[in-house]
Amino acid sequence: MKLYDMKINELAGITYKCSCGKTHSVDIDIVDISYNAMRNAAVYAAGNCDGLITVICDENTYKVAGKAFIDMLNDEGVQNMAHIISGRNGLNVAPNDACIGETIARINPETKFFVAVGSGVINDITRQISYKMGAGYIVIATAPSMDGYASVTSSLILNNVKESIQGQYPRAIFGPIDLLINAPYNMLTAGFGDVIGKYNALREWQFGRDYKNEHYCPEIAQLVENVVDKCKKSAEALRLRDEGAVINIMEALVLAGMAMGLYQNTRPASGAEHHIVHYWDVDCIRRGEEHELHGNSVGIGTVVICRLFDLIRDELPVPVKNVDGGVIIDILKKAGCMTTPQEAGISRELFKESILKGHTMSSKFTILTYLSKEKPVVLEKVAEKLCNEFY
Numbered sequence: 144m145k146l147y148d149m150k151i152n153e154l155a156g157i158t159y160k161c162s163c164g165k166t167h168s169v170d171i172d173i174v175d176i177s178y179n180a181m182r183n184a185a186v187y188a189a190g191n192c193d194g195l196i197t198v199i200c201d202e203n204t205y206k207v208a209g210k211a212f213i214d215m216l217n218d219e220g221v222q223n224m225a226h227i228i229s230g231r232n233g234l235n236v237a238p239n240d241a242c243i244g245e246t247i248a249r250i251n252p253e254t255k256f257f258v259a260v261g262s263g264v265i266n267d268i269t270r271q272i273s274y275k276m277g278a279g280y281i282v283i284a285t286a287p288s289m290d291g292y293a294s295v296t297s298s299l300i301l302n303n304v305k306e307s308i309q310g311q312y313p314r315a316i317f318g319p320i321d322l323l324i325n326a327p328y329n330m331l332t333a334g335f336g337d338v339i340g341k342y343n344a345l346r347e348w349q350f351g352r353d354y355k356n357e358h359y360c361p362e363i364a365q366l367v368e369n370v371v372d373k374c375k376k377s378a379e380a381l382r383l384r385d386e387g388a389v390i391n392i393m394e395a396l397v398l399a400g401m402a403m404g405l406y407q408n409t410r411p412a413s414g415a416e417h418h419i420v421h422y423w424d425v426d427c428i429r430r431g432e433e434h435e436l437h438g439n440s441v442g443i444g445t446v447v448i449c450r451l452f453d454l455i456r457d458e459l460p461v462p463v464k465n466v467d468g469g470v471i472i473d474i475l476k477k478a479g480c481m482t483t484p485q486e487a488g489i490s491r492e493l494f495k496e497s498i499l500k501g502h503t504m505s506s507k508f509t510i511l512t513y514l515s516k517e518k519p520v521v522l523e524k525v526a527e528k529l530c531n532e533f534y
């Protein structure tokens with residue numbers, strides 16, 4: 144059986160000698176997306192920890208799930224404590240120095256195991272702290288909003304700079320369906336946008352293979368493409384909070400994270416669409432302002448990069464797979480997602496800068512890297528064209 148034929152629970156804990164020449168593995172015990180997931184998480188935590196369990200939440204996730212989960216731990220007779228992270232200065236909780244530092248200062252150093260109750264920010268903070276303390280952790284997902292649940296890195300804001308910091312896999316991922324379905328709708332669209340962005344990520348991985356002779360794993364690429372194809376069919380149903388649509392998105396996000404873990408690199412799941420979004424995020428962070436949820440911005444970034452490819456197709460050194468930007472816009476709109484940078488509050492000036500300088504956000508080779516190094520005049524012209532089209 145190939146990787147792309149396996150179901151999500153068959154990939155958990157796998158060690159696989161691949162046709163690409165590498166041996167891939169995922170050090171996750173369980174992925175449980177079900178109505179009983181929270182109760183199952185309590186049983187798992189109780190059975191895998193002999194000491195104090197610390198549950199990390201924010202104020203919202205404590206209300207919707209954290210308190211109930213702590214009651215379940217008490218039912219299991221497990222010693223536990225909760226740490227609730229609060230926002231600062233009217234802003235939401237962020238994975239920054241202040242929140243991480245305060246959490247470390249306030250948690251009990253005798254903690255043997257952690258539980259993250261939340262989505263991106265809470266998961267990133269808990270992953271990092273548990274890793275540094277040499278303890279395991281699990282995550283109870285409260286929204287299908289991003290692909291980092293199964294990641295081994297945390298996206299942190301350190302000294303006002305967004306960085307990807309090495310961490311660890313969660314031992315298990317639990318997605319209570321009732322929580323996922325009832326998450327704020329902008330978090331559902333964020334998850335959907337993050338998934339759709341994989342179409343461009345896969346195109347750029349192939350571009351790197353064909354132009355730079357980059358290593359490429361066709362099995363992982365097919366795994367990601369399969370789940371994105373499945374997810375896009377749920378676009379209209381997502382507006383109705385259809386159970387199947389929400390499960391498809393959650394599974395796609397976890398599988399995308401697993402794909403990055405299998406490959407030990409983000410290559411299968413991010414490309415230039417992430418470069419420009421990270422540029423936008425960093426600008427907002429420096430100004431101390433809230434920015435749009437990552438996945439919502441990724442959907443917009445995917446539209447932008449699709450249009451960029453259309454404009455410079457004759458400038459490319461090798462044939463590149465076509466990803467129809469019109470189709471991407473249609474899919475995103477069916478799900479109620481944003482499709483233009485103005486909807487996310489991105490100024491024309493910042494937008495142009497992100498096209499010209501987005502490649503500096505990562506060492507990963509993308510179309511922006513190619514243009515900046517090989518065809519800077521073309522990049523300048525296409526940046527202006529994109530500005531005129533989107534503004």
